[in-house]
Amino acid sequence: MDATPKQKWSLFAVSIPVMLWTLIPLFWIFSLAVKPSSIQADGKYVPREITWDNFRLILTGGASDLFLPALRNSIIVCLLATLISVVLAMFCAYAIARLDFPGKKMILLVALGVSFFPVISLVTPLFDLWRNIGLFDTIPGLVIPYLSLTLPLSIWVLSAFFQQIPWEMEQAAQVDGATSWQAFRKVIVPLAAPGVFTTAIITFFTAWNDFVFAISLTSDNARTVPAALAFFTGASQFEQPTGAISAAAVIVTIPVVILVLIFQKRIVAGLTSGAVKG
Amino acid sequence: MSTATAPAETKTPSKDKALLSNRAKAERRLGWKLAGPAFIVMVAVTAWPILQAIWLSFFRYRLTDPDAREFVFLGNYSVIFTDPVFYQALRNTLLITVVTVAVELVLGFAIAMLMHRVVLPRRTLRTIVLIPYSIITVVSAFAWLYSFRTDTGYVNHWLNTITFGAWDSAFDWFGSWAPAMSVIMVSEIWKTTPFMSLLLLAGLAQIDGAMEEAAKVDGATFWQRLFKVILPNMKAAIMVAVLFRTLDAFRIFDNVFIMTRGANDTETLSTLAYKQTIDRVEIGMGSALSVVLFLMVFAIALIFIKGFNVDLAGSRK
Incomplete structure (x- = not known):
């Protein structure tokens, strides 16, 4: 069954929310891991500042x-x-x-x-x-x-x-x-x-x-x-x-x-x- | 040629039972020699503990006071079945099972259809969908817990933004029963929908494409094709997927433990059994709860297999 270009693109459009739904919580864990503790509770999904302190804390x-x-x-x-x-x-x-x-x-x-x-x-x-x-x-x-x-x-x-x-x-x-x-x-x-x-x-x-x-x-x-x-x-x-x-x-x-x-x-x-x- | 004819031979063992050749006897012996160890280990690690649990469930037995161990026969069970805490846990477990499986069936089917047809990000989509299945449930529970928590979360901020400030950005999701249960279920659905949709995808792949094409040529709409052609043809796959997920959801533990530890009446049967055994070291009561949970899982499996005719082994040919 060959999909027409229109079908192809509409399926592509539908797959984006599916991928977002999957990735959002994953990115959030990463985001919290690199946020400095001073801005941890700012509620910003994308961190404004990045630090590796948390990784240092658990590894060394x-x-x-x-x-x-x-x-x-x-x-x-x-x-x-x-x-x-x-x-x-x-x-x-x-x-x-x-x-x-x-x-x-x-x-x-x-x-x-x-x-x-x-x-x-x-x-x-x-x-x-x-x-x-x-x-x-x-x-x-x-x-x-x-x-x-x-x-x-x-x-x-x-x-x-x-x-x-x-x-x-x-x-x-x-x-x-x-x-x-x-x-x-x-x-x-x-x-x-x-x-x-x-x-x-x-x-x-x-x-x-x-x-x-x-x-x-x-x-x-x-x-x-x-x-x-x-x-x-x-x-x-x-x-x-x-x-x-x-x-x-x-x-x-x-x-x-x-x-x-x-x-x-x-x-x-x-x-x-x-x-x-x- | 042996593989081509082997399935046919296995189907008619009764006919040549009388004249079992030495070769066939040797094959039987070898079969059990090879499969036996795995079988014995499998039974030993489950049958022994559950028998032990049945035995212990007849005692009032607390680890901190082993000398006071006392035979109470069905005493623990009568405590369980008259305790409102148990019924609350049972209600929660059933609610989580019904809601998550129903949502996952619809969502999983939609994603399976998408994965089946999508052309462009085919590989990427499949890979991304697989990730929640493969990560640790505890990690997924923390991801959602931290998303919804008042102090570290972003969900309240997002809800506040999209409702133009109508949503209280300090809303405590884990402060009461209904929102806490919702978050637990969201996390469970996020984690296990991929597994459901992969099972359904395999069912979709087995449908003869020509049949659907024929229906299309005859002028059937999408919904007609879905309900008259696709769904009836993958009934077996749907039932297997629902059975797997139902039994899995019924055992829910990790999400509840990480998010609420059973606070605000969010206890489930598994967390209740854990609390009795590990926190309160009430081995007798914990065992009785374990047996009850085991019997319930057994009953669900039986209802599915007998009631809905889910043929699990028959599909293996």
Whole structure:
């Protein structure tokens, strides 16, 4: 269906408010992050003056001992949860896509059921259990519950990807004289890698976003960024933490936005194939 | 050739069950060996805690006073179901769920249509729309909180300007129930509409363009095409998207926690359960609330799947 120039431009005109609606709150966080504290409450959307003080405060200054460990914890916990989920899901999705065995459908339904689970329902029993066995406020104490968020998602998205792979190419390569290992490495790995990678990104986003587990199951040592943001205090007791929180928010948002910019197409494919075509 | 015929084979397992070859048996074993670990981990990290929660919910058990732990059977539940605080949280949760999902469905569908047809900033539009999905909910909550707050916000100033000064620029959005709930819902809608519209976009992409073209040639108006051709053909995608978002909205926590912490009667079921468990360390009561919330989510999923025939696994072929 070819759009006429008139249609093309009217659609262009409609997309502008959509993009503005999306960007306005994002720019506001940036704006607050660079506003000097003296004009923070002036209500001007575009800052009249720019300072990097807030970034200095959280990266090297008084709030850095709160923000930097949280950033480190977030990265470690999310990478671990993503790695474990994607590896486990890879085997599982391979079996679902390629092998015929009873219970295939059940596994997918259980994965879906687990992903519908209200997170807070897991928190109460885990809070009690973790305190008893010493996992409260530790990295593994967060990674384990994160698996309930990340593993079903990985299984669901990855098996959708694996079902689209033309597996017969592996045999074709073997017929052409490749060894099994060569066929796997040269044919299957390049076909499967984009799906695995996309799944890893989506899984990482989900873990990175978690707030409920992070504020409930940690106190100091293992606190992640979203939880730390919620408990931020200003440079002194009498100062609002608005600027510091905004600067921290900008720092944790930039990498995510870069990933989206680069992998937009794949992320869309992963989200939708995992959910709709299922 | 294996992939081309594999789906057909899986559909008729009963016929060749009797004559399972060794090869098929080996395949079954391998299947469970590969899928088993993921399955076990998945069940272990959810089934164990929820069973534990059911058990703990029968006790009056406060962490600060563990020796006074006492079996009260359904005592906690009867407290919950006679407490007006619970009903307020339930009402808020339902209101947020219904309003946000309804708005997101309309808004998400409009954006999906736009993304489906737009030619010019196609890639840019898709990228920008995806950003709210990918950022942290807490960040989005802070962005909206700071936008509406009286001290640091700009929204009051903007409203003041566009109403020529009629709007009170010191209006406290978080000072009472209705405005606070509105801001919570705006933030939730902003954050999750992209996900909704991507699911709907995938549904749109599956519609046969020729069908719509034919309707157009026959003289159908835009609205006729929308309601007679497009929407009926993407019913499945709409139902899946609505189910996903409904269950997600029902668990709302982050936005409420950051913006109001439940002040001015804005408590939701999740924040209520959190307060009982973490702030008041009432493990028994918190567990009972967790079980209630779990059962409600389960019931909603069941209503959707049975009542509206949302075929989740069947769409996977």
